[in-house]
Amino acid sequence: METPAQCIFCQIAQGKVNAQKVYEDSEIAVVLDINPSNPGHCLVITKTHYQVMPQIPDETVARMMEVVKKVSHAALAALKAQGTTIFVANGAPAGQRAPHFMLHVIPRVAGDGVKLDIPLIDYSLQEVNEARTKLQERILQVFEFKPIMGAMPKEIPEKEIKIVQEQTPRKNISRPSEKSGLDTFIWQKQSGPQLEIKELPSFDTAHVTRFFSQHQELLSLIQALEKNGPMHGIELQRVIDFSPTHLLALEYLGYIRILKDKEPLRETIDEARTKNHPGRAFYAITKIGKMLLEDSKHPPVLSNAVKEKILFEEIENKVQGKKSDKPTNQENFDLDRLTDLLGEK
Amino acid sequence: MECTYCEWIATKKNMLYEDEHSAVLLYPQPASAGHLLVLPRKHITILEQLPPEIGGKLAIIANKMSMIQFEALQASGTNFLIQNGVGAGQTMPHLGIHLIPRKDSDGIDLSWKSRPLTEEQMAAVELGLREQLEIVEPSTEPAKQELPKIERPTHFLKYPERIP
Numbered sequence: 314m315e316t317p318a319q320c321i322f323c324q325i326a327q328g329k330v331n332a333q334k335v336y337e338d339s340e341i342a343v344v345l346d347i348n349p350s351n352p353g354h355c356l357v358i359t360k361t362h363y364q365v366m367p368q369i370p371d372e373t374v375a376r377m378m379e380v381v382k383k384v385s386h387a388a389l390a391a392l393k394a395q396g397t398t399i400f401v402a403n404g405a406p407a408g409q410r411a412p413h414f415m416l417h418v419i420p421r422v423a424g425d426g427v428k429l430d431i432p433l434i435d436y437s438l439q440e441v442n443e444a445r446t447k448l449q450e451r452i453l454q455v456f457e458f459k460p461i462m463g464a465m466p467k468e469i470p471e472k473e474i475k476i477v478q479e480q481t482p483r484k485n486i487s488r489p490s491e492k493s494g495l496d497t498f499i500w501q502k503q504s505g506p507q508l509e510i511k512e513l514p515s516f517d518t519a520h521v522t523r524f525f526s527q528h529q530e531l532l533s534l535i536q537a538l539e540k541n542g543p544m545h546g547i548e549l550q551r552v553i554d555f556s557p558t559h560l561l562a563l564e565y566l567g568y569i570r571i572l573k574d575k576e577p578l579r580e581t582i583d584e585a586r587t588k589n590h591p592g593r594a595f596y597a598i599t600k601i602g603k604m605l606l607e608d609s610k611h612p613p614v615l616s617n618a619v620k621e622k623i624l625f626e627e628i629e630n631k632v633q634g635k636k637s638d639k640p641t642n643q644e645n646f647d648l649d650r651l652t653d654l655l656g657e658k
Numbered sequence: 659m660e661c662t663y664c665e666w667i668a669t670k671k672n673m674l675y676e677d678e679h680s681a682v683l684l685y686p687q688p689a690s691a692g693h694l695l696v697l698p699r700k701h702i703t704i705l706e707q708l709p710p711e712i713g714g715k716l717a718i719i720a721n722k723m724s725m726i727q728f729e730a731l732q733a734s735g736t737n738f739l740i741q742n743g744v745g746a747g748q749t750m751p752h753l754g755i756h757l758i759p760r761k762d763s764d765g766i767d768l769s770w771k772s773r774p775l776t777e778e779q780m781a782a783v784e785l786g787l788r789e790q791l792e793i794v795e796p797s798t799e800p801a802k803q804e805l806p807k808i809e810r811p812t813h814f815l816k817y818p819e820r821i822p
Contacts, residue, residue, distance in 0.1 A: 333780060335787040343791075345784055348772035353783045366738065367725040374721050375714025382713055385705050385742060387790030392783065396743020397705070400768070403724060404735025407760040408769055416738075419770075421746040427770045429739065430747045431756060432689050434766070444692035444731055444759075445674070445684055451730035452675050452682075455722065 322413035326360045335387075340373050341380050343418075350419055350427050353392045355384050357416040364412055365403040377416065384418045394420035398429045663752035664701050679712045680719045689758045689766055692731045696720040696755040703753060705742045720755045733759035737768055 324330040326342040335355065336343035346354040357380055363369050369377075385397040400417040402408040419427060666672060667681045674694070675682040685693040696719055702708050708716075724736040737758040741748040760766065775783070 333784045335784055336791045345780060345787075346772075348774060350770035350772055352775055352779060353787060355787070366721055366736075367728065369721065371718045371721070374717045378713040378717035379710050382705055382708065382710065383791055384787070387787050389706070389743075391786035391790040394743075395745025396741070396748060398746040399705075399738075399740035399742060401738035402735065402768070403728075403738070404733075404760065406762045406764070407735030407737045407758075409735070419746075421743065423745045425745075429741075429768055429770060431685075431687070431739070431741075431758075432766050432768075433687060434689055436688055436691050440691040441684070441688060447730040448692055448694070448726060449674055451726045452723075455726060456675060 320362055320413050322356075322358050322411060322415065323360070323362050326358045336380065336384065338376075338380070341377055343380060343384055346417070351394075351421065351425055353388050353394065353420040355388070355418040357381055357384065357418060359414055363414040365409070366401055366414055367403065369414065381416060381418060388418065388420035392420050395423055396421045398427070400429060661701055661751050663695075663697055663750060663754070667697065667699055675719075675723075677719070679715050682719065682723055685756065689756075690760065690764060692727055692733070692759045694723055694727070694757040696723060696757065697752055701752060703751060704748075705740065705753060708753060716755060720757060724757050727757060727759040731759050734762055735760035739768070 321330065325332045325344055328334075332347075333345040334342055335345065340360055341357060342360060343355050343357050346356050357377060359369065359373060359377075361373075366374070381399055385399065388394050388397055398417070398419045398421055400419065401415075402410075403414075419429070421427060663683070666683060667676070670676070672684045672686070673681055674684065676699070679699055681697050681699055683695045683697060685695045696716055698708065698712055698716060700712070705713075720738060724738060727733050727736050737756070737760060739756040739758065740753070741750075741756075742753070758766070758768075
């Protein structure tokens with residue numbers, strides 16, 4: 314076994330140097346990278362010393378792929394990652410930093426800032442086709458593979474490239490700008506107090522988007538809101554008909570403001586929002602949700618909750634006013650209507 | 659067929675090599691000239707759906723192709739990249755191994771900033787992964803969270819499970 318005594322990764326793989334090993338078999342070891350790009354960044358290394366991947370025998374490569382799959386699955390399950398990037402650099406120009414082959418498995422979440430995307434670089438068709446011819450020739454030699462007739466591209470059509478991009482549109486949700494008109498979203502009750510939806514301090518919605526990436530309807534609604542500005546008619550109805558979780562999510566995002574009481578929890582949410590700490594906010598939101606479930610006095614549906622609150626406030630004001638001052642006709646009318654409503658309830 | 663890449667495999671468009679389980683295509687938006695894509699013939703979206711025997715063969719083919727890139731294009735390096743999942747920037751509906759031939763100072767930046775964790779965090783990650791690696795069996799499908807469809811909820815109590 315050719316093992317250069319200086320190679321730290323050989324020593325790690327063979328257990329001569331302490332490392333945080335998460336998997337091991339006769340040929341392969343998986344350790345945590347000590348300088349991770351994301352939590353759970355793993356290195357799959359061979360126990361035998363190879364510098365680059367092409368030196369590794371086929372059986373080991375196949376075995377390695379199996380291990381990679383296991384590690385990737387474990388990262389998805391244990392770390393709640395949304396994906397994994399599997400990366401190998403062969404040779405210093407490709408970004409290899411150590412003289413030992415290693416395969417990186419990096420758990421990823423959307424918007425984590427790890428820049429391992431395929432760069433978009435324009436190459437001339439000639440260059441690409443030259444490379445193609447060279448590769449095809451060599452492949453024919455190595456694999457004794459018959460050329461595919463008529464498959465040489467005249468050009469790479471642009472249309473198909475576009476289709477590929479359109480099939481998986483990226484979810485890009487950004488906080489609306491101040492001019493988008495959300496601050497003018499005022500739900501006006503006729504002859505009643507105005508419920509103004511406050512503009513909240515700006516914060517990064519990427520975290521929240523991550524949490525709610527499953528909630529397609531919510532995302533589409535937010536997109537509609539951002540596109541069209543203030544909510545009117547049908548859209549407002551859509552919000553009202555949403556489930557409580559969605560309402561709470563919308564509230565966290567700052568699109569609507571419900572639950573004016575529950576002040577301690579409200580403070581927690583606001584604080585978490587300003588400090589970009591969705592975890593705490595969701596704890597608070599969950600608590601509010603549970604309280605809502607137990608507390609039948611505060612129905613979770615926005616319209617009723619808000620309307621009733623207004624009604625109760627009005628009644629209180631009117632009753633107190635009646636005791637001290639003489640009510641006008643208008644106030645009498647209102648009071649009757651409100652008491653009727655209460656009686657129905 | 660909905661998947662463009664399945665279509666290309668069937669019509670042999672841009673194809674350089676194929677065998678029983680795999681196909682090698684030129685990537686339509688190359689990062690460098692000679693950027694290859696090694697695909698399973700079967701429509702597979704993420705790594706977790708890939709049967710282990712096909713996975714091994716794909717890796718072997720990818721390794722050979724990267725050798726060929728070294729030889730045929732006089733590349734001084736190659737990158738092997740799998741974007742597995744939308745969170746990892748996957749834009750294709752078909753799982754594929756990207757092989758990018760590299761040259762000195764070609765202007766392609768595939769690096770990352772390290773963000774060190776505390777010892778406790780590292781230990782937690784290590785434990786979590788270890789637990790999973792003992793439990794995880796090969797070729798299991800990923801657990802996808804399926805949410806019920808929203809049908810204009812009329813009462814809160816119907817949807818208590820929606821609370822996060």
